[in-house]
Amino acid sequence: MTTTPRVRMSPASRREQLLELGVRLLADRSLDEISIELLAEQAGISRGLLYHYFGNKQDFHRAVVRRAADELIEVTAPTSHDDPMEQLTASLGAYVDYVAENYQGYVSLVRAASTDESLHEIYEQARAALTGRLFEVAGREQLAALGISDSAATRLMVRGWSAFTEETVISWVRAPAGVSREELLQRLAQGLVALVQEPVR
Amino acid sequence: MTTTPRVRMSPASRREQLLELGVRLLADRSLDEISIELLAEQAGISRGLLYHYFGNKQDFHRAVVRRAADELIEVTAPTSHDDPMEQLTASLGAYVDYVAENYQGYVSLVRAASTDESLHEIYEQARAALTGRLFEVAGREQLAALGISDSAATRLMVRGWSAFTEETVISWVRAPAGVSREELLQRLAQGLVALVQEPVR
Numbered sequence: 001m002t003t004t005p006r007v008r009m010s011p012a013s014r015r016e017q018l019l020e021l022g023v024r025l026l027a028d029r030s031l032d033e034i035s036i037e038l039l040a041e042q043a044g045i046s047r048g049l050l051y052h053y054f055g056n057k058q059d060f061h062r063a064v065v066r067r068a069a070d071e072l073i074e075v076t077a078p079t080s081h082d083d084p085m086e087q088l089t090a091s092l093g094a095y096v097d098y099v100a101e102n103y104q105g106y107v108s109l110v111r112a113a114s115t116d117e118s119l120h121e122i123y124e125q126a127r128a129a130l131t132g133r134l135f136e137v138a139g140r141e142q143l144a145a146l147g148i149s150d151s152a153a154t155r156l157m158v159r160g161w162s163a164f165t166e167e168t169v170i171s172w173v174r175a176p177a178g179v180s181r182e183e184l185l186q187r188l189a190q191g192l193v194a195l196v197q198e199p200v201r
Numbered sequence: 202m203t204t205t206p207r208v209r210m211s212p213a214s215r216r217e218q219l220l221e222l223g224v225r226l227l228a229d230r231s232l233d234e235i236s237i238e239l240l241a242e243q244a245g246i247s248r249g250l251l252y253h254y255f256g257n258k259q260d261f262h263r264a265v266v267r268r269a270a271d272e273l274i275e276v277t278a279p280t281s282h283d284d285p286m287e288q289l290t291a292s293l294g295a296y297v298d299y300v301a302e303n304y305q306g307y308v309s310l311v312r313a314a315s316t317d318e319s320l321h322e323i324y325e326q327a328r329a330a331l332t333g334r335l336f337e338v339a340g341r342e343q344l345a346a347l348g349i350s351d352s353a354a355t356r357l358m359v360r361g362w363s364a365f366t367e368e369t370v371i372s373w374v375r376a377p378a379g380v381s382r383e384e385l386l387q388r389l390a391q392g393l394v395a396l397v398q399e400p401v402r
Contacts, residue, residue, distance in 0.1 A: 114315035152378035157388065160369030164396070168361030178355035186400035187358065195365070196397035199387035 015053045018043055022064040025073060026105030031061055031112050050112055055194075065119055071128035074095055076130065083141030088189045092165070095130075095183065100173045105168060131158050148196045157196045164191060216254045219244055222263040224272060227306030232313050234261055263319055266310055270327035273299055277331065285343030289390045292334075293366070297382065308371060332359050358387045361380045365392060369372045 009017070025034050036057055040047045054060035063097055076094040080088050099106050113123035135150050148154060157170050165188050171177075172184055179187070210218070222244055226235050237258055241248045255261035277290050300307050314324035334340050336351050349355060366386040366389050372378075373385055380388070 111315040114312040153380045153384075156369060156372055156378045156380060158377075159372050160365040160392075162366030164365035166362045167364030168357060169355055171360050173358075177357040178353045179357060183354075183400060186402070187396070190400050191396050193363075195388070195392050197386060199391050201387070 011053070013050060018053060019051070019063055019067045022060070022090075022183060023105075026068060026109075028104045030104055030108035031065070032108065034061070034064065043065045049141075060116055062122065062201055065113075066122050068102070068105065068109065069122055073126060074131050076139070078133065079106060085193075086146050087142065088192065089185045091133075092185050093106050093181070093190045095165070096169050096172075096184065099169050103170075103173055109168070110166065128161055131162050146193055148193070155198050158192070161192050161195050164195075206246065211253070213324050217247060217255060220264055222323065223261070224269050224306075227265060227310075228303045229305045231305055231309035232266070233309065235262070235265065237261060254292045259319075262313075263323065266314075267323050268321055269303070269306065269310065269322055274327060274330050279334065279339070285346050286390055286394075288343065290386045294382070294391045296331075296366070297370050297373075300370050304371075311371070328360075328363055332363050335359060338349070338368055345346065347394050349394070355397050359393070362393050362396050366397075 002127055018039065022034060022039055025042065034048055039060070040050050043050075048061070048196050054063060073094070075098055076091045079088060080090075090138070109119070109123070113119045115201065134143060135155070139149055143150065143154075166187065168184070173181060176184075202342070205399060211378065223235060223240055226239065226243065233329070237248055237255070238249050240261070241251050244251075251261070255264060276299055277292045279292055281288060281291075293310065310320070310324070314320045335344055336356070341351055343353065344355075377385075
């Protein structure tokens with residue numbers, strides 16, 4: 001930590017700073033490895049104070065996961081309103097980079113979210129936020145430009161596509177299989193368009 | 202159990218029979234709800250004897266999950282060598298029916314396999330068996346007929362497609378979103394063909 005201890009921070013800022021440290025620690029560690037003890041050691045403050053901020057390990061993990069999810073939503077936010085495929089590809093590129101840079105923590109989050117109810121809720125909210133953009137006003141126009149309408153069936157397929165994307169990106173980071181980042185992004189973006197279209201009878 | 206207790210069974214047959222009962226119990230219960238106690242009660246034998254067959258709860262769960270995975274692989278086995286899309290659709294139909302009939306247990310298995318290392322291994326083996334068929338001799342010819350070649354990139358996309366299929370089918374069983382079983386199968390099968398094709402530059 002580069003902060004000088006003499007600066008008195010508000011409890012809220014202090015908590016923010018600790019959460020950011022927790023998220024940074026998560027980049028190359030699994031969630032299980034992020035203990036209150038490790039955070040206290042890295043932040044140079046007492047465990048007692050950390051328990052004061054976060055209650056217990058589970059609450060601390062929940063707060064770190066929520067913060068990591070917020071970061072992911074932020075870095076993948078659409079930045080322009082140009083060509084819809086370019087915009088989708090740019091968001092996917094940010095997602096791929098995020099997973100690559102935070103691989104250990106990201107994989108452990110996805111796994112933990114499967115069995116822990118409260119983490120599952122945060123995970124589902126993040127997924128809804130990430131895919132929901134496609135159905136917001138600007139996104140809906142872009143979907144229409146790709147020949148896709150917003151329907152219950154489309155939403156079902158988008159949900160499936162998000163699982164496809166998550167699995168493919170995690171597997172690609174582990175073993176790229178001769179697929180370049182550019183080709184991966186094309187495959188993911190074109191995959192969405194293909195999956196949501198009406199099936200051929 | 203319809204077996205009369207007077208019939209003396211071999212330990213192997215007895216174990217088989219108990220495993221089958223475990224898998225049947227899993228249809229509408231989560232894995233956590235399948236205890237040695239419940240199995241003992243349902244089978245009408247002592248808990249001590251069950252511990253003799255399965256060691257402990259974890260070993261018992263592992264054996265039940267392995268058996269459930271074997272069943273899934275069996276029911277979705279290709280039955281004919283006709284049109285490749287029809288064959289794929291038939292296998293997917295069996296998969297969809299399996300998930301619908303064993304919803305509680307299936308979802309709990311998928312979730313448990315995320316965090317429990319030994320269940321994860323069984324899950325990955327089952328997935329490899331289910332998707333690997335596409336790359337076996339008969340399957341490879343059929344892939345070629347669909348214009349798909351076997352490559353590392355194809356295998357990466359098939360892995361992603363299997364996550365898409367799992368998520369879409371689980372979500373569809375929970376809420377069909379106006380999508381008929383037939384349309385779902387078309388979307389899943391055509392999704393595979395679309396995802397493994399070379400991206401458009």
